[in-house]
Structure formats: C-alpha cells, structure tokens
Amino acid sequence: MTITTIDAMILDRLHAILDEDGAVLTNKSSRFNRARVPAPFPVHRWEEFIPDVVVLPRTTEHVAQIVRLANEFAIPIVPRAGGTGLADGAVPMRGGIVVDIKRMDQIKEIDLVNNTVTVGPGINMQTLNRSLKPHGVIYPDDPASYACALVGGRIGTSGLSLLGARYGHTRDLVISFEIVTPTGEVIEVGDGGGRKIRKSSTGYHLKHLFMGHQGTLGIVTEATLELVPRAEAEFAAFFLFEDYDTAYRTFANLAKSGLATLGGVMMFDPEKVDYLRRDDEAYIIQPEWVKAVCAASLFGTKIEVEAAAPKVMELGRSLGGRYIGDEIASGDWAARHDRYANPLHGRDKNGNVTPMSWHCEDAAIPYSEVPAVLRKWHTIARKYCDQYDIFDDWGAFQYTNGAHKPWADVLVEIDMGLWEDRMDEESWQAFVSLKREIAQVAIDHGGSMSSCHGATRAGDAELVPTEMGASWEVMKTIKRALDPNNVMNPGKQSLDEAYRKVTR
C-alpha cells in the first residue's frame, strides 16, 4: 500500500528530474485546484483529496523517472489531463503526486499520406483541429467536453464521441499510443506493432487493455490518431412527440435505417423535456403537448448528406413525430457541448432556483431494456428528491452508443442536480447510495454502469466486481502484475482488492 509522505528529499528528487521553474508545485492553489473534477464532490471533505505535490513534465523520460521515483518510495501517482472527467478518475484518493500532462501538448507529426497525426497527450481536440483544418482533415472525437478535454484523458476514460455512429469513439480513433507503465517502463501499444496500423493479428492487442484504464495502468505520453476527411456537410433534425413510446420506436427506425452518414441518434425523455422547459440555459419554447424529443444528425460528403436528409425526415415523421423547424434544429444540434459551458441550476422543493452541480449516470443499456431502466431510475431519483432537498431530477437522454453501429446499444444518461454547498456527510452518503442503486439497475438489465465516464467513483466502484463477473479475477491479476506497489491511481475501481491477502 502507498503510504510514504512527501518530504523535502522527494521534492528535491522531483526538481532534479524536471529541472524547470514552475514544474514542481506545492502551493495551495495548484494542489487544491487539482483535487476535484466537474462531477459532484464532497466539498465538506475537500482536504481528503488534495495531492501533496503537482508536477508538470514535458517528456516521456520525465514521466518515466517520476513513476520510478514513486515506486522507489511507494508514493501514489495520479495522472491528470484536462480534469474534465465525470467519474473522479483524476481525483487523488491518497494524496501523492499529481502528474499533470498539460505541457505535453505538441503536434509531433501530421502524416497526410497515411492519414495520421501524432501528438502529446496534453493537447485539446479543438486546438488540434485548428491545425488540421487547413489540410482538409479532422480528428472527429467530439464529446460534450470537446473544447476542454485532452487526448490523454480521452484515452484514460475511453470516451464517447457524439459523432461516434459515423466516425467511432476514442478507442476507434486512437490508432496507437505510448504509455509509461506503473513501474516506469515505456511501451507502445496498438493493433500489432506498427504505430500507424489499424488492424493486425500479431500478438496481444494491448491497446484495448490500456484504453479506458482510468489512470490505473500508466500514463500516456504520446498518441497516434486518425485523420478523417472533413465533412462537406452536416444535417440535423429534431422531432417532437406526444408520448415517450412513439419517440422510442422512432429512435430505432432512425438508428436501424442503414444510413451510413448517421452521426448519432438522440432522445429526450419526458422528465428531460420538463427540465428544459424550466431551467435550460438555452431555453426554447416547448408546448405542453411535447413529451419527448428524438433527433438525428448526418455527416459526410454533400451528395451523401443531401441524399440521406429526406430519409431522416421521413423516418422522423413515420410514427407521428413533428419536425421542430430548421432554425431550432440546427441551433439545438450545435448546442450539444452546452453542459460544459453553462452555469447550472435546479430547483428546491419550493420551486426556487438553486445553484447545483451536475451529476450524470452514463449507463450503456441494450435498446430493448431502455424504457424499463428509465422507469426504475426515475423512481429512484424521486425517492431521493423527496427525502433530501438537495437533489433535482433533470431527466434523461439516450444516445446511440455503438461505434459505427447506430443500431446497437444505447447510452442512457440520467442527469441530476446536486446542491453541493448544502451537502453534509449524511446527504453525501445518500448521493453515493443513489448512484449505487442506479448502477445496479443498469447491471440487472444486462448493461454496463458506465458507457464512457468510468466506474471509478464511490457508488460505482464497489459494483465493478459485480459487473465484471468472472473476469474480475483476471482484472485484478493484471493490475497486480503491472503495478506491484499499487502506486498508479490507487483506490479506484475497487482495485485495492487486488492487493489484499486471502486468508485461507
């Protein structure tokens, strides 16, 4: 277990490794600001999550030396990219060293012949695409956090892209990457051995092991990414429904249409529509008869998108859906990153507007199970909202989850507001309990409790063994083999269990 206190000797060693002013930070603001991420946080216990020191390396060798030092003294290490995750992957559970990779933000190579770009993990996708646009290509990894998430964090979480049905998600768009293992070795992982190879049958495909590791299996130091021809055209259409069931069936009609240019299909449930009516920062008028919304987007060449758009209109209306109109449709689609930009608020029991932080459960659910899951989730949410005046149900949306497979499973997110400033230990434990109940429903219905954020938080982490089933033992074996001293992001995903001695 990692227990070493960081003293002057350790700090001197870190300074010697990084040898740059401002690369080793011990001041309060640098450490406090890296204690949390946007997800709801127990502010009443802030001090438990503050790291001892923050380091900002620039090279792979820096990172490797830092990790080796951590192993030498059994110091916890927590990799941190943008800190925009929603499952506490970058939250230090035991102090230690936060390795902030934002200075590793270089574009190292743009290869327009093989359609790859090689970058440091600290680069943001929007910044990267600014350099790529003059070449007519794009790296189309498009989360809601597009403007602030970093490539390294996207790999750490195996993120979901809102254009995933068309271009794939992070795991499909990252071809290979370099990673410093928990013992300080530098390895490259991909499909086979070639950095720019997309498909191979040589060896074990270790890229998939390290993709989505939540910072528990190493620190990414370089990545080679797909370059996709820029879309000539996009199209988005929103359809309004008088009931959820019709919207749900229309979702399937669109998702299974066979249209190759589908970027994604999305749905809002009645509780989400109610929330949008009262508290959406980009409010649009929703008549009372609107109970659900279904939308689809297309991306591709102009001839493809122009040909497919009428089919989307036909399918959206096929069961009675009503088109929202051009002006609102295009604006609503462009507003898909809003949740990372807008100040959020909810309501207390008296209907007063209160400042709230945003929590979302992000389960992956088989399409057939979605209505039942939503009914149970809202029942759970209502129970906690009734009991505690710090929760607010902001409804749920559904999104096509399969990379290149819009007909596949569904990302189902219930959004809840939490009045963090009013939380105490009792209400925090209630939040953890709420999360656990919601996650259990996802597992009970053949789903995964996390499509894209990770299952690293209390409320999810204790259910990782349940969801993994028999492969939990394999997961622990791998963790123990790669990280014998449990220095790499300890305390996440219940993986401390890998180090407990079994009493026979």
Next chain:
Amino acid sequence: MSSEYRFGRFVPTEQGPPEPQRITEQVIQRFEHVFEVDPAAMGTHFHQQQMPNWDTKRIVAARSDHLDAVHHEFADEVILAGEGPDSGPASSQLPPQASSTTHMARATD
C-alpha cells in the same frame, strides 16, 4: 471580431431593460426570443441585478457566434430540411417559434 457598433452605439439612457412579458409560469422575456427564468424564482438563492441592454445584446450575439463556430468546426456546410415547424396536435396551438440562437440572459450575482 465584432463589426463597429455591432451591439449599437452605447447611449446610457437607453440601457434600462424593457418590462418583462410572461411566456410560461417559469419563463419571461424582455427582448424578443431572449428568455429568462422568472426572477421571482431566482431571488431566494441568487442576488438579482439589472443587466444593461448592451450587455444582453452582447451575450445573445456571442451565443449565435458560438453556435456558428460549432457548426463550422465539424463541417463546411449546414444542410437544412428547408421546412418550418410542423403543426402541433389539433387540440393545441404551437406558440411562435423562437430563434435557435436565443440565450437566457440571466441576471445573476
């Protein structure tokens, strides 16, 4: 960058916001298609302030700029269906449609 006088020449006497018009139980508007959560519901936990008209216009324009930028980030051209909104059910009337560039100019402390 904004064109000269994009938000109108600043005239101090013209900065007081107009009286609100109620849209729903929860929402008011002072400018066409610029919606706000009813300040009466905000006051318990958010101090209220009067936003000068120039600032409201700036925020709305910034929202429009942002939406345009997101479109152009991922595609060269936005294709539209070329249609307005469908009629609602016979039992209800759709209110006038709002611009997609509306932004809730919310008075906050």
